[in-house]
């Protein structure tokens with residue numbers, strides 16, 4: 001959570017830290033939806049593009065199930081919401097190659113489930129003790145773990161997008177430069193490669209990254225990439 005304009009969690013009182021946590025939870029969820037239900041239809045979300053990757057809808061429900069396990073059951077002491085689906089989204093129980101054969105939640109249901117989890121997490125957050133509540137919640141530790149876990153799966157989802165065939169689903173963000181003719185100016189079309197990208201994690205925003213959407217063929221090459 002480090003950054004020039006980002007408060008350091010260790011410097012905040014509990015109320016401010018909980019506000020920061022709520023904001024980080026919201027930001028990562030926006031990113032997850034932007035990689036799944038906002039850009040692909042049901043067929044795209046349930047397809048497996050490679051045996052090395054999960055269907056995107058598995059990642060989506062998995063992050064919500066993980067959040068339920070840790071932030072509701074472990075941190076807030078809540079009862080399981082959907083205990084019958086825990087095994088489906090246990091990464092150790094089912095390797096990626098077999099996940100398409102599981103009776104996964106359909107995309108609409110997966111989104112409803114993770115949204116319901118999130119609503120309960122935010123409802124419970126004010127009452128969770130960060131001091132004197134044990135190591136799991138001390139300093140908001142488990143919340144940071146869950147936020148990082150979802151960002152990690154967002155990176156996995158980006159890799160899945162890169163392996164998809166056909167037209168890319170992740171389109172350029174809205175142009176920041178006023179177009180000078182029909183369609184966006186070339187600089188605007190390519191600007192995501194050099195500037196902030198809503199697909200980037202908070203730690204990669206502002207830097208060139210290969211984790212963004214596929215590169216338009218008309219964009220000039222950049223030199224600072226971390227992967228071939």
Ligand SMILES: [Fe+2]
Nearest residue numbers: 062066091149
């Ligand atoms: Fe996971």
